Amino acid sequence: MFKNRLETSYKRHLINLAVLISGRGSNMDAILSAIKSGRIRNANPCIVISNKPGTPGLKIASEKYGIDTKVIPSDGLKGWHYDQILVTTLHEHGVTPKSGLVCLAGFMRIISPEFVRQYRMRIMNIHPALLPAFPGLNAQKQALDYGVKISGCTVHFVDEGVDSGPVILQKAVPVTEGDNEESLSARILEQEHKLYPEAVRLFCEERIKIVGRRVSII
Ligand code: GAR
Numbered sequence: 001m002f003k004n005r006l007e008t009s010y011k012r013h014l015i016n017l018a019v020l021i022s023g024r025g026s027n028m029d030a031i032l033s034a035i036k037s038g039r040i041r042n043a044n045p046c047i048v049i050s051n052k053p054g055t056p057g058l059k060i061a062s063e064k065y066g067i068d069t070k071v072i073p074s075d076g077l078k079g080w081h082y083d084q085i086l087v088t089t090l091h092e093h094g095v096t097p098k099s100g101l102v103c104l105a106g107f108m109r110i111i112s113p114e115f116v117r118q119y120r121m122r123i124m125n126i127h128p129a130l131l132p133a134f135p136g137l138n139a140q141k142q143a144l145d146y147g148v149k150i151s152g153c154t155v156h157f158v159d160e161g162v163d164s165g166p167v168i169l170q171k172a173v174p175v176t177e178g179d180n181e182e183s184l185s186a187r188i189l190e191q192e193h194k195l196y197p198e199a200v201r202l203f204c205e206e207r208i209k210i211v212g213r214r215v216s217i218i
Contacts, residue, residue: 015204017045018095020086020107025057026189027105027126027196032065034197042204043101047093049086051109068093074109083115097122101203104158105196108137113160121166121210123158124203126196128188130154130170135163140185149175151184153192155199157210166213168199 017035019028028048034040048061051074061067072085095102097119104111104125116123129139131154134146143151152172159165171191175184202208202217209216 013099014042014044016094016096016100017043017103017200018090018093018100019045019048019061019103019105021048021050021055021057021105022052022108023055023057023106025055025060025105027192028057028103029060029064030193031103031105031197031200032061032067034201036065040197040201040204043200044094046095046100047089049089051082051107057106079112080114082109083112087115087118101200103196103200110162111158116158116160121157124168124196124199125156125158125163125165126192127154127156127163128185128192130172131156131163131167138181140188141181143175144179144181144184151175151188153188153195155195157215166210166215168202168208168215169195171195 019031021028032045035043035045045065045067048058048067048069050058050071053071053073058069058071061069070089072089074082090100090102100122102119102123104123111123127135127139129143130152134142140151150172152170154170155168156163157165157168173188173191207218209218
């Protein structure tokens with residue numbers, strides 16, 4: 001029983017940060033802004049990687065924050081065939097399993113088990129629903145179609161499943177009468193921009209403890 005219990009704490013040092021995006025990059029912007037303003041200390045943003053060329057997030061990373069960016073196109077490459085290029089790039093920029101943190105911010109690819117195993121509890125993701133409800137794509141639409149009165153967002157560590165890793169932080173958001181996908185997404189996104197930087201801050205302050213799949217803030 002205890003064999004599978006995983007206890008992890010993080011030693012105090014500068015965390016080398018990578019953000020992986022596929023598009024708009026507003027969550028990436030929120031994280032980088034929190035670092036720039038000093039709200040997140042102990043974080044060293046090293047690289048922003050996109051699987052799609054020409055995404056707005058890349059421009060924000062390089063022009064607004066002066067951070068190195070790289071496009072690794074995913075066309076045709078699946079699973080570890082793609083992720084090993086990612087991992088090599090992360091190492092080249094100092095984002096290692098020992099000193100790094102990888103933030104998926106609207107990165108619309110499923111991470112391979114090999115990548116997860118190498119960076120266990122060092123890959124975070126944000127999802128626009130209260131997991132384990134509505135994992136996968138179009139979470140806001142799933143919530144509306146189901147008819148829930150409350151949805152929200154979740155920051156979690158990435159494990160081998162889809163949106164199934166240990167939950168770090170969640171924020172509830174009401175679904176209101178007359179909401180459509182756009183209005184609900186916008187209301188949730190507002191909270192995502194607070195929640196994700198907060199989770200990164202806690203990680204960088206070594207205040208996240210994981211026992212089994214329960215995350216405590218210490
Ligand atoms: C965000 O709403 C994020 O939660 C979602 O994509 C959007 C990316 O926006 N992620 C997922 O749905 C992952 N399953 P952004 O590029 O502006 O951060």
